[in-house]
Amino acid sequence: xxxxxxxxxxxxxxxxxxxxxxxxxxxxxxxxxxxxxxxxxxxxxxxxxxxxxxxxxxxxxxxxxxxxxxxxxxxxxxxxxxxxxxxxxxxxxxxxxxxxxxxxxxxxxxxx
Numbered sequence: 001x002x003x004x005x006x007x008x009x010x011x012x013x014x015x016x017x018x019x020x021x022x023x024x025x026x027x028x029x030x031x032x033x034x035x036x037x038x039x040x041x042x043x044x045x046x047x048x049x050x051x052x053x054x055x056x057x058x059x060x061x062x063x064x065x066x067x068x069x070x071x072x073x074x075x076x077x078x079x080x081x082x083x084x085x086x087x088x089x090x091x092x093x094x095x096x097x098x099x100x101x102x103x104x105x106x107x108x109x110x111x112x
Contacts, residue, residue, distance in 0.1 A: 028072035046084040
């Protein structure tokens with residue numbers, strides 16, 4: 001985009017790349033990506049990562065500083081869950097507004 005605008009990219013405005021983070025944060029991102037997601041069945045809400053296999057993953061990746069990795073992992077998980085649920089809520093709200101605009105399915109609207 002900067003090339004099209006004939007501007008130099010401002011490094012302060014660019015989001016950090018994963019390799020810009022310390023090693024422990026990079027490992028936390030790796031493990032976060034390997035953990036399975038949990039979803040609430042009825043509402044479809046995101047419940048976060050299933051941490052049941054966390055110990056195994058820490059052992060497989062030979063993590064020495066487990067406390068730091070878990071700290072960063074929980075931080076990543078919290079931000080991720082809030083973002084996913086906020087996106088889902090926006091989508092539900094948009095779908096609800098769209099249904100209202102179309103008249104929706106309402107028993108009062110059905111001809112008898």
